[in-house]
Amino acid sequence: MSSNHYSENQLRKYSLKLDKIPKLNYNDPKVDEYISSNEPVVIQGCDLVASANSWDLDYLKRKMMGKYTVILSQNHKFKYHDEKKIQSCKTDFKPTTRRVQMKFSEFVDKIKNWKKNDERLYLQQVLDNSVGISIVQDFVKFNWNWITEKQIKNNWGSLTSNLLLVSMEGNVTPCHYDEQQNFYAQVKGYKRIILFRPSQFKCLYPHPVYHPYDRQSQVDFEKPDYNRFPNFKDACGFETVLEPGEVLYIPMYWFHHVESLLRGGYTISINFWYKAGPTGQIVYPLKDYQKVAIMRNVEKMLNDALRDSTEVGTLLKTIVDGRYF
Numbered sequence: 001m002s003s004n005h006y007s008e009n010q011l012r013k014y015s016l017k018l019d020k021i022p023k024l025n026y027n028d029p030k031v032d033e034y035i036s037s038n039e040p041v042v043i044q045g046c047d048l049v050a051s052a053n054s055w056d057l058d059y060l061k062r063k064m065m066g067k068y069t070v071i072l073s074q075n076h077k078f079k080y081h082d083e084k085k086i087q088s089c090k091t092d093f094k095p096t097t098r099r100v101q102m103k104f105s106e107f108v109d110k111i112k113n114w115k116k117n118d119e120r121l122y123l124q125q126v127l128d129n130s131v132g133i134s135i136v137q138d139f140v141k142f143n144w145n146w147i148t149e150k151q152i153k154n155n156w157g158s159l160t161s162n163l164l165l166v167s168m169e170g171n172v173t174p175c176h177y178d179e180q181q182n183f184y185a186q187v188k189g190y191k192r193i194i195l196f197r198p199s200q201f202k203c204l205y206p207h208p209v210y211h212p213y214d215r216q217s218q219v220d221f222e223k224p225d226y227n228r229f230p231n232f233k234d235a236c237g238f239e240t241v242l243e244p245g246e247v248l249y250i251p252m253y254w255f256h257h258v259e260s261l262l263r264g265g266y267t268i269s270i271n272f273w274y275k276a277g278p279t280g281q282i283v284y285p286l287k288d289y290q291k292v293a294i295m296r297n298v299e300k301m302l303n304d305a306l307r308d309s310t311e312v313g314t315l316l317k318t319i320v321d322g323r324y325f
């Protein structure tokens with residue numbers, strides 16, 4: 001996959017079967033068909049975050065005077081972990097990233113002077129009043145008519161947050177799923193996003209629900225352990241390289257892996273996370289994401305009932321072995 005904006009060798013190499021995600025103009029009626037059926041689609045020309053088109057490091061440095069959330073990593077992977085689950089986790093969990101509060105000017109200096117073996121940086125800041133009046137003024141000029149029309153038409157819940165994502169070139173957010181609907185807007189630079197259906201759960205082996213890495217795939221895409229994760233060889237997904245001005249709809253529970261292109265410079269993205277709508281009438285057959293939600297509830301119920309996460313697997317095997325095929 002290449003275009004006149006980037007080349008194939010800027011994409012990291014994985015042994016995966018990947019189809020292309022369609023790119024449609026925002027007034028193409030097929031866009032609503034994809035969104036209403038929880039299928040990913042790249043939307044062009046909707047100007048969702050056009051008021052952020054001028055955002056670059058210097059502009060943000062001038063306008064953002066506070067301290068902001070920056071993730072530091074010993075390598076190019078920024079695997080998210082839930083701090084709240086660390087103390088209850090029986091195994092000795094060693095996160096590979098740490099979260100600090102950093103002035104924007106310091107963040108800019110560090111990425112501009114970054115050298116090999118330095119910790120990598122990834123600014124991931126919720127867009128709230130702390131970002132300063134200028135940024136808020138750009139924020140209120142987002143195309144809220146367009147996105148709110150989608151929210152209402154698809155009966156989604158409320159907008160929970162917007163993350164401002166400023167990434168160094170080459171950073172990777174490894175494969176995971178979220179339980180929210182997501183419109184992911186690319187502002188600056190190019191990001192490759194790989195997506196898998198929720199039904200690929202059996203190929204991607206997410207960590208157990210009690211684990212700090214809940215929702216994150218256990219599989220290292222760069223060095224897959226096919227002995228532990230044999231179904232990964234059957235994984236098949238979709239990919240796109242998102243360009244500035246484009247918006248990717250990431251359906252809830254769809255696994256996604258995100259990378260800023262190698263040698264592509266820093267990238268700026270803004271996501272829009274929406275709560276799922278009310279379940280309403282259950283329709284059979286169940287959708288794949290509903291089955292993931294059921295599996296999560298079974299794990300949570302067993303963890304709560306057994307009070308020992310190491311017993312959950314044994315009990316589930318006892319239920320299944322020789323009885324359910």
Ligand SMILES: CC[C@@H](CC(=O)C(=O)O)C(=O)O
Pocket residue numbers: 124163165172173178182184256258259269271
């Ligand atoms: C949270 C970071 C990630 C985006 C993502 O996973 C999401 O918006 O759900 C990325 O852009 O690196």
Ligand SMILES: [Zn+2]
Pocket residue numbers: 176177178256
């Ligand atoms: Zn995500």
